[in-house]
Amino acid sequence: GESVGLHLPTLSVQEGDNSIINCAYSNSASDYFIWYKQESGKGPQFIIDIRSNMDKRQGQRVTVLLNKTVKHLSLQIAATQPGDSAVYFCAENRGDMRFGAGTRLTVKP
């Protein structure tokens, strides 16, 4: 079946380092992807999105890269801060949402 998933369930980084969170998808027809951040006790919050006609999109301290050849998506967080500690999901938006299990990012001081 079709799925959206993440490579790693946990990621621990030092404060100030860059973080990279990965996501694989299997539906080659998907053309729109979203990254969400979910802090403890809260609902997911939109971070950044990307369309399939793009390879890269940048936001404030975040960059999303899309490799359609291998159906891979990544979220890069620059200069990771303690407030970045959360679970991060990629989602495949095909009208309804398909989510991966999430990666928990922990930032060590």
Place this chain on the structure above:
Amino acid sequence: DVKVTQSSRYLVKRTGEKVFLECVQDMDHENMFWYRQDPGLGLRLIYFSYDVKMKEKGDIPEGYSVSREKKERFSLILESASTNQTSMYLCATHFGYSGNRARGYTFGSGTRLTVV
């Protein structure tokens, strides 16, 4: 900004009880969704609704029902709660489609339900 409000942050219910989870949005969105979130499984779609009095089954509707009597309110109902329904429940809404893409997808803060 769209506000999606889930009435309870935490709930503890007994096995066999009928449970109502309420979700209210304040931006006149037509599309509303209920998910459950479990460790290692991510978010799974239970039910969704594209209009008042309209409902569609998602991927895991068994043991649940929904009600959409008013546009702003979408209720998830556990007819007879069981321990395997202990989970985080998330409501979401969006305001329409651009092509086939849902626009303005927004989540509530979630209700953590424990069935004992």
